[in-house]
Amino acid sequence: MDTFCPEIWPEDSTPASQKNCRDCGLFEQGSRMIWGEGNPKAPIMIILDNPGAREDREGNPMVCGTRQTLQRAAHEAGLDKDEIYVTYILKRRPIRAYDKEKTRAICMHHLEEQLQHHKPKLLACLGNVAVQSFFRNPELDVKELRGNWYEVNGFWTTVAYHPLAARRRPNLYPLLLQDFQLVAEEWDKLKV
Numbered sequence: 305m306d307t308f309c310p311e312i313w314p315e316d317s318t319p320a321s322q323k324n325c326r327d328c329g330l331f332e333q334g335s336r337m338i339w340g341e342g343n344p345k346a347p348i349m350i351i352l353d354n355p356g357a358r359e360d361r362e363g364n365p366m367v368c369g370t371r372q373t374l375q376r377a378a379h380e381a382g383l384d385k386d387e388i389y390v391t392y393i394l395k396r397r398p399i400r401a402y403d404k405e406k407t408r409a410i411c412m413h414h415l416e417e418q419l420q421h422h423k424p425k426l427l428a429c430l431g432n433v434a435v436q437s438f439f440r441n442p443e444l445d446v447k448e449l450r451g452n453w454y455e456v457n458g459f460w461t462t463v464a465y466h467p468l469a470a471r472r473r474p475n476l477y478p479l480l481l482q483d484f485q486l487v488a489e490e491w492d493k494l495k496v
């Protein structure tokens with residue numbers, strides 16, 4: 305029987321010193337900052353492009369489609385939720401058009417601080433935006449990089465499809481699951 309049930313992972317609150325960040329101008333679009341979610345001390349850090357909403361229009365907590373598919377793949381790969389921390393290239397969800405490259409380059413300093421602070425053992429960048437931003441190469445493609453590990457910015461890193469892509473195109477889900485299984489296998493090796 306399938307025991308999987310998506311749930312709201314605890315939010316890692318934004319440090320007080322960063323709460324009013326206006327560095328890139330995206331704050332003008334009105335979405336709130338989301339620093340990360342899951343276990344901040346987890347050995348595996350997952351990097352997405354930007355956070356989806358954690359609340360619906362009425363302010364009720366919700367688990368968006370990206371989170372549901374991410375959690376399912378992690379669960380089916382045998383990863384425990386306590387082993388995972390999720391964060392983003394952008395800490396705010398863009399609502400309207402914005403200067404993508406410039407904004408991502410500016411917001412990356414928050415992620416760099418998080419990496420130095422958390423020192424995760426493994427990183428997984430999900431989707432082309434996260435991969436291109438973190439690897440600092442706009443030509444890269446998940447399709448070509450997935451299935452391997454890379455030393456990036458001093459961290460042992462793999463790449464995977466974005467959960468939303470796998471949700472919209474179900475034929476990608478088995479590949480996303482393989483990507484999470486690769487993470488689980490690598491973490492198993494490090495644990496011993």
Ligand code: SF4
Nearest residue numbers: 325327328330395411
């Ligand atoms: S997206 Fe990043 S850099 Fe821009 S205002 Fe938000 S936290 Fe600051």
